[in-house]
Amino acid sequence: MRLNELEIYLNQLLNTTRFHDYCPNGLQVEGRNEVRCLVSGVTASLELLEAAVAVNADVILVHHGYFWRGEDPCLIGMKHRRIAFLMKHNMGLLSYHLPLDAHPDFGNNIQLAHRLGFVETGRFGEQNIAMLGTLQSGALNLKALQVTIERTLGRKPLVIGNEAKLVQRMAWCTGAAQSYFEEAIQLGVDAFVTGEISERTVHTARESGVAFISAGHHATERYGVQALGEHISQKFGITHQFIDIDSPV
Incomplete structure (x- = not known):
C-alpha cells in the first residue's frame, strides 16, 4: 500500500484531531512511497532504526517519536543522527502518542x-x-x-x-x-x-x-503498537514485525 494511504487510515482510526498532544501525530519523517514491510516499536531510538533496516522495513511505527514540545528544534546531535539515518535509508516514521494510549481496541x-x-x-x-x-x-x-x-x-x-x-x-x-x-x-x-x-x-x-x-x-507501553501493527498487517496484507528494544525504565 502507499505510505500516504497508511497515514490517512491511521489518523482516522486513532482520531488524532481529538487530542492536544506533546508532539505531532502521524507521519514525522517521509520515506519510500510503497509500504510492504512495517516494523513497530516503542521508541524511535537509533537501535530500533538499525534493526528495522536489517529486516528491510519500509516504515517504522512507534509510540515515542520525535519533535517533542519544548525541545531544541535544531537537527543536531542525536536528533540529526536518527533523522539522517532514516533519510539515508529512505525509511518512513509514523508516530502516535496520546491517540495510541487512548484507543479502545489498540490502545x-x-x-x-x-x-x-x-x-x-x-x-x-x-x-x-x-x-x-x-x-x-x-x-x-x-x-x-x-x-x-x-x-x-x-x-x-x-x-x-x-x-x-x-x-x-x-x-x-x-x-x-x-x-x-x-x-x-x-x-x-x-x-x-x-x-x-x-x-x-x-x-x-x-x-x-x-x-x-x-x-x-x-x-x-509495548502492547498497543504491537496490536496496531498486527491490525495493519492483517487488513492490508503487509509484513509486520515488532522489535522490542529493551529499556530498564
Missing part, C-alpha cells in the same frame, strides 16, 4: 488491561485517557497482584502499599501517568498502576492507603 491502556486481567468500567484524567476498572479474577491481595504483573511484564514492579491489602477496584494508565494518582484516589480505587513513579507519589500512597504500582514506562 496501550486497553492492551495492558487484557494482559493483566483488568476490566474497564470507565475513564478519567486528561483527555479521558486513564482507565478505571475491576480485576477479572475478583479481589486479590496486593502481593498476588504484584506477582501477576511481574510474570506478565517480565520485570519486577515497584509497589508502595501493604502487601496484604485487598485490591478489587483499579485505575491504570501506561507510561508516565503518576500525575493522575490523586484523581484516582478521589475515585475510590484500591490501587493505581502506571509506568513511572515520582518521589512525592510515595508519600501520597502511604498517607492515602491507596497502593501505587510503578510497572515500567517501556514495559507498560
Whole structure:
C-alpha cells in the first residue's frame, strides 16, 4: 500500500484531531512511497532504526517519536543522527502518542488491561485517557497482584502499599501517568498502576492507603503498537514485525 494511504487510515482510526498532544501525530519523517514491510516499536531510538533496516522495513511505527514540545528544534546531535539515518535509508516514521494510549481496541491502556486481567468500567484524567476498572479474577491481595504483573511484564514492579491489602477496584494508565494518582484516589480505587513513579507519589500512597504500582514506562507501553501493527498487517496484507528494544525504565 502507499505510505500516504497508511497515514490517512491511521489518523482516522486513532482520531488524532481529538487530542492536544506533546508532539505531532502521524507521519514525522517521509520515506519510500510503497509500504510492504512495517516494523513497530516503542521508541524511535537509533537501535530500533538499525534493526528495522536489517529486516528491510519500509516504515517504522512507534509510540515515542520525535519533535517533542519544548525541545531544541535544531537537527543536531542525536536528533540529526536518527533523522539522517532514516533519510539515508529512505525509511518512513509514523508516530502516535496520546491517540495510541487512548484507543479502545489498540490502545496501550486497553492492551495492558487484557494482559493483566483488568476490566474497564470507565475513564478519567486528561483527555479521558486513564482507565478505571475491576480485576477479572475478583479481589486479590496486593502481593498476588504484584506477582501477576511481574510474570506478565517480565520485570519486577515497584509497589508502595501493604502487601496484604485487598485490591478489587483499579485505575491504570501506561507510561508516565503518576500525575493522575490523586484523581484516582478521589475515585475510590484500591490501587493505581502506571509506568513511572515520582518521589512525592510515595508519600501520597502511604498517607492515602491507596497502593501505587510503578510497572515500567517501556514495559507498560509495548502492547498497543504491537496490536496496531498486527491490525495493519492483517487488513492490508503487509509484513509486520515488532522489535522490542529493551529499556530498564
